[in-house]
Amino acid sequence: MFAVEVRDHVMIAHSLPSPVFGPAQGMHGATFVVDAAFYTKDLDDNGLVVDIGLALEALAEALKPLKYANLDEVPAFKSKITTTEFLCHYIWQQLRDTAKTTGLGDGGRVCRIKVSLEESHVARGWYEADI
């Protein structure tokens, strides 16, 4: 299996309103350094999984609603708890939709996506699945 992975980041505020989150129940925030990996079984005629430039654009587009956002006020997250893991899955869904509509210019070859969010130097999460 081949893959290319590109990196971007967002800086968000949110609260995690459940007792399990202890001190993180109140309004706080995070920088999420986001890695998005696209997998294909083969390379195309140009030797590519997907074009890295298009992959960076697709990731930037998927992150746009999160950039400098208060996630408690983002309509898409209403009544959701926006944990790192949840956000991995949310971004994964956006990138899957981009891939499905050939927004990656890959002719439908992308078969798997992994989205990782690093929330600090000691913790990260990811979601990975076939599309």
Added chain:
Amino acid sequence: MFAVEVRDHVMIAHSLPSPVFGPAQGMHGATFVVDAAFYTKDLDDNGLVVDIGLALEALAEALKPLKYANLDEVPAFKSKITTTEFLCHYIWQQLRDTAKTTGLGDGGRVCRIKVSLEESHVARGWYEADI
């Protein structure tokens, strides 16, 4: 598949008493930066794989016998060669036991664990398996 991964470290001494280890046969040591990843198929009602705080505690507990230790004198490692790979598996076993006894507070959802040890900026090892 979802995952969260947390990081801690240990600073140990050991010898690797077999000719294959060349200059590392004698007493030397290592800082192991340890990443432990916990995998689940789904998120719980709080949007969690496992609570990152509990994951960090479970990892710290698993590492306790290794902290500032001379592994040649740790009873659990008697007659073992404590390579990076061996230690990945040892820590993995401790975390699997924690997961099995619900020490991660995850209601038995964790289905896979990966333990990675970085021994330097140019070498690392890992063990990964379903539990």
Added chain:
Amino acid sequence: MFAVEVRDHVMIAHSLPSPVFGPAQGMHGATFVVDAAFYTKDLDDNGLVVDIGLALEALAEALKPLKYANLDEVPAFKSKITTTEFLCHYIWQQLRDTAKTTGLGDGGRVCRIKVSLEESHVARGWYEADI
């Protein structure tokens, strides 16, 4: 000059209420990975700049008011714009006070402190000065 540097982190929310901040004027947040370096001219009888354990404790103590905080509601920051640079200086002041009151157990040998905050993989700030 000798130095030891230790690392910790905070995850905060804040707004930056001035037009110069563009999209960051509203409520958003950041993970700040914080490095605190302590400088001395000489080593003590134990070969130390300062004890790394005490340095980590001093940094954790300085960061306590920022942990999972909404900086817009922290009394110490009332009417302040809590930029990365401003926070470097604020944490530097806390650590200087700790050093001055011998909280680092160094007998007054620390002569300079540097505090760095990494806000993402592409941006960081620091404040460094003699104490």
Added chain:
Amino acid sequence: MFAVEVRDHVMIAHSLPSPVFGPAQGMHGATFVVDAAFYTKDLDDNGLVVDIGLALEALAEALKPLKYANLDEVPAFKSKITTTEFLCHYIWQQLRDTAKTTGLGDGGRVCRIKVSLEESHVARGWYEADI
């Protein structure tokens, strides 16, 4: 599954002669930081996946034709587009051959190899497959 991974690097020039590469069509270059991971199902009697020293030697040997090279003039790459992904696969093939001829001293236990190339702090690629 167990794995050990070792790191080395190459600094190469190449052109990517297809319109899809935009500004990268002309002669430019890259530092590729290369990670090679070797997987085994079990550890040998010395507690090893493969000897890290031998793994580093195998990787250095595989990278020799790429060190300070202009890939446009490397015979093995004639009429190929030497993308990051293509090079992952090329290096993977070299390491597979080394493993197959027991150059890793592992007695044929290596069952899978992964080769990752980091081309910058925001982009990387990899190829991973059973051997």
Added chain:
Amino acid sequence: MFAVEVRDHVMIAHSLPSPVFGPAQGMHGATFVVDAAFYTKDLDDNGLVVDIGLALEALAEALKPLKYANLDEVPAFKSKITTTEFLCHYIWQQLRDTAKTTGLGDGGRVCRIKVSLEESHVARGWYEADI
């Protein structure tokens, strides 16, 4: 002293035509991950050294002639040996000119600049001076 530092990168080809460079005399290349740090004695009324967005723009502008370039063909480098150190100084000069013409929107407060180029995971260079 305060500082903010921002990161970008370039991927270049060049030759280093002097016997001292050994295998690097021929055409090869590098990814340079570039960090540019701007220093001020004080913060402005918004709590800033310089605006991080403007700093990123200034760095991107300084790097424009180097992006995907063959440095052997860049007019500004005619008869120059484009070592890592030389390029640090070249980029430093561009950023100094930007600072001098108030392109950083800092009202002339920037008093020192440092430019670092990481050429691999084991080597980097920098140039730092008052402006």
Added chain:
Amino acid sequence: MFAVEVRDHVMIAHSLPSPVFGPAQGMHGATFVVDAAFYTKDLDDNGLVVDIGLALEALAEALKPLKYANLDEVPAFKSKITTTEFLCHYIWQQLRDTAKTTGLGDGGRVCRIKVSLEESHVARGWYEADI
């Protein structure tokens, strides 16, 4: 001021026999990732601070007595407490001697050296001085 910095590492065992070290009084160990920076006021005719290859050789040579060593048994460290800071200074002295005897091939231009040891992802030390 110009600088180039190169990286290598050692994996050592040692004990720190003073009560101030708490759990680190007994035999334990560390991987030290070592960065050595060489400073010059100007570049030579080849555009160099020092040749990176020679700098890497000089660092490897300075680290030779520490590679896979039990520092408690290294004659040069008899009755010394081999803290991270102490070792920074020891390696600095070796590199200064190399520079003074023109082992860096720099014609005596190196005027300052910095040696940094990273002992884990959360702690490091350094020594820096003119030579």
